[in-house]
Amino acid sequence: MRLFSTTFLALCLLGTLPTACCSNPSPSTNSCQTPDETPTDPGSVQVTKLGSGELKAAGQTWPYQLLKLEVPGRAATYAQWFPPRKPGVSPVVMITRPYDGIAWTGEAVDAKWAARGAGIHPDDSEPHFGPGSSPIAYTPTTPETIANEAFVYLFHDFGVLNVFGRFYAGGDLQNDRDDMNAGLRFLAEAPNVDTTRIGIFGFSWGGYEALYAAADAPATVVPSVGVALAPLSDFAQEVDYVGRVVPSRVSAPAMRSRYQQFFEPYFRRIHATTGGDPGSPGSDYTRWTAAHLASTVQTPFLILHDEWDTLIPVEHTRALVSQDPRRFTAMYFQNLAAVDWNTLPPDHGPLIATHASVIITLGVGHLVVKLGAAEQPLFIPHAQGTVRAWLQGVRAAQAQGRDVSDVVPRLLELTDPRVQMLEASQGTLQTGAAFVAQALNAVWGTTFTEANVRSGLAPGLPTP
Known part of the structure; x- marks a missing residue:
């Protein structure tokens, strides 16, 4: 599920429509393809600039870079970076993007999925894909789209770092967690970043990435504020929810089948890291629970959650908040009617869709108020x-x-x-x-x- 767009803000501010362009677009991918090495400390994160472009809006221009981030011993991470433009240091918002399809990395897996285009496709880049595996959705995203969605923060003179988890490219939980950690490592070294004013935002699987990125944050770049919308916080509880709670709530066979098909690709990635279901021989969930987050996260998070979320039940957020109410603050979207689990599809809840623009208002507002300067x-x-x-x-x-x-x-x-x-x-x-x-x-x-x-x-x- 894609991050809610904040592009509509840009459509009216000062009457100017935002545009983004690459300085060197590739005719085949409409992305930027100019390799350029950026000197950095090879012991922490190696940064390679793969391309560049700019966003033009409200009579102003914001340049961006397309980056490859490499931490020794890990797979490469990709990010789109808008460096702060003001002299001195500025706040930064890091946005986790687990599903966005990007075509500018130079990797064969991204080229393969870009050629497939938007839609439902076999999850065949994941190493445990096989007979009976469910397909996944793919949504291509251009640097221009990402640039437009960053505008609300750029207009406040914040830097913006978009970190791509590339769910479609396979991997596992740890790989996604490593991607987000690479983004924070980059911010620790990037110029003009106020490391005391870093915000982080994520939705659903991206909410998991935001929470666990904060848990792993290097001491010099601990985010000062986070917003997570319907985040997956406890993987042991999630496995239990799908395997036990859903069957206890949902009696309709067709609806049960929808749940199983939806979650199957996620379980392959979860099991690839944890070793299997909780309690099975050799499995280990100690670093993937609410208790782990409560013991490691220093960032104060605002969590927004629909109480009829059927993918990540609201009970999981309530349990996380109960672990540390000072660190985790929640606001719940409450449905008034009696719930019928047999008619609720696997999604994040009806009020998430109904009040999508309100969620933007509250989420953006929280980050901007916490990160903005005093005057x-x-x-x-x-x-x-x-x-x-x-x-x-x-x-x-x-x-x-x-x-x-x-x-x-x-x-x-x-x-x-x-x-x-x-x-x-x-x-x-x-x-x-x-x-x-x-x-x-x-x-x-x-x-x-x-x-x-x-x-x-x-x-x-x-x-x-």
């Missing part, structure tokens, strides 16, 4: 009416007696004095405090103002 204007995107629609559901849950206290910190974050809320389709701006006050007044019938909404939220949401 820096912060532009957070939203789509007209979407936050109010989400809050209508929150109020309905509140009226049912549910705990919705996790919403208040997210709203308070948007009222930060630095925040300007940008409506994407119209390009209009208003202060975050005025935006939140208006939304609360529309949903709860309150009379908050820009001046008093922060103090008004301090006790919690209004009474329904």
Whole structure:
């Protein structure tokens, strides 16, 4: 599943459409193919520049580099890097990208999948593929697409590092974990990076990569903030969920089969690292659990999760938060109706799709507020009416007696004095405090103002 796009922010900011181009595009792949060695310490990570390009938006230009990162004893990692443009040091956001298909690496496996194109294909680059193995989805991604999605952070003068996990290329859990670690090692050496202000973001399998990247972070580049959307945090619990919990909830044979087919490629990668199911002879999950994360992660994470997520159950996030509530903070999207597991397809939950733009608003907002400078204007995107629609559901849950206290910190974050809320389709701006006050007044019938909404939220949401 692809990362939610933040491109819509770029479509209206200052009325300028963003464009990205390569300085040396290849006619066959539309990517950049100019090898260039970048001096670095060979004992940590060797960096090879494979190409370059630039994003043009809002009358400005942001250059990027296509990189090959090599750590001794590991497979190569690939990344698209937007170095900070300002003098001195700047914050950086690292985005984990497990599924994006890239065609500019020079590796045969990437050329093979690029030739196949978007769609469902045999998972035959994974070494344990065989009769009965399920296919996987492939989504080609160009440097231009990645550049557009980075714009929201680039406009704030942040650097952006996109690290590709290349699920389609095979490998295992450890390989993905190594890829993310290579990205952080690169940031430890890259010029102009404020290593005290590194943010990390990931969704689903990319959420796993973000959490475990933080667990492995070199001491000099521990991310200062993370956002994980529906992350896979505990692999032992995930294996148990698919093998035991799903059959206990789902009685329809066809739906059970859908689950098994979906998870089969993931289990091959999990077992390749852990040695089999938990408890089986020779298996080892000690580095792949919530307990491991709680004992190693120093980065404070915001986790967003739909309680009807059927791929990575919300119970796993609740268990992770319970291990260290100060380190892991969650906000849950609560469904109001009674759940019917036989009709829920394998996905991350209906509200993840319904409130996709709200998730962008909250996730981007959290990173930007935490990483931005003290006096820096912060532009957070939203789509007209979407936050109010989400809050209508929150109020309905509140009226049912549910705990919705996790919403208040997210709203308070948007009222930060630095925040300007940008409506994407119209390009209009208003202060975050005025935006939140208006939304609360529309949903709860309150009379908050820009001046008093922060103090008004301090006790919690209004009474329904």
